[in-house]
Amino acid sequence: MVDPDVSQYCLRLGDDALVLAQRLCEWAARSPQLEEDVALMNLALDLLGQSRSLLTLAGAREGAGRDEDDLAFLRDEPDFVNAQLVELENGDFGRTMAKQLLVSAYALPLWQALCGSTDADLAAIAGKAVKEVAYHLDHARSWVVRLGDGTEESHLRMQKGLDEVWPYAFELFESDPLLDRLVARGVAADPAALQPFWRSCVEEVLAEATLSVPSTDWRPSGGRRGTHTESFGYLLAEMQHLHRSHPGVSW
């Protein structure tokens, strides 16, 4: 069933999950402790699984015969439509957890809403994802509170990491004509409707973590239109080079 709008929407969701998974994977063997290493890789695997389903669905609705691998490995930077927040460099562990909190507090109400999507395939993906991101949110919340309300050093670094990624979160709640059409059809979640949950959830965590809500009004944006931050090309190069050097390779 060819449906360019749904295809593009799935591409956005799939790219968000794929790029965040790739970033989390950079922590492999570098985490503060062995237990956390496994925890982060579990999160990454959840997201990778989501992205595989979403990119497969995006390819099917596109109707051009592209599969998940074609979409993940053979598109170039301007073709990726993930939000810039997920591609931001990890920085230290505190900054990574700040990013995880902001993304997960958006992903939970998103997938909850998409469980009721009029697109049955998307609703099925949402049914699985909603349990995964609930744990992701719990994981991020635990660490943000622990580090924010920890030592003087951990508090400073947690606040710094939060300040750095905070402005990028608001792209997640932007609307555009594509989303307007899909919301009207009952396929997509209305991003503006997700923001109240996100706000109250994040502010509650930050209060418990004794962190302050950043006050900047700077709102970088453009990921959904293929505009990305400087580090994104390097992420793609690492993610795609194997597939491009050895087309069709598997193990």
Added chain:
Amino acid sequence: MSSAQPLWEVFVRSKRGLSHTHAGSLHAPDAHMALRNARDLFTRRQEGVSIWVVRATDVVASSPDEKDAFFDPSGDKPYRHPTFYDVPDSVTHL
């Protein structure tokens, strides 16, 4: 970092009706994190429906030095096994 954190013993119940079984141990700063680490380390392949974590220092263990006194006396008492009974043919499911 890990060495400064207490050790926790992890017990996993594989399904309802079975008892919790020792699965391994891990480091974590407190019970909250220990439970989450245990979830990520020991139940990622659907091994469990319930987890207990116990501080390793709270486990009271028998000493290897007492092994003989503790366990050897039961070695020559096979009659404690229920193997000397004839099971009637009418009893099934044993």
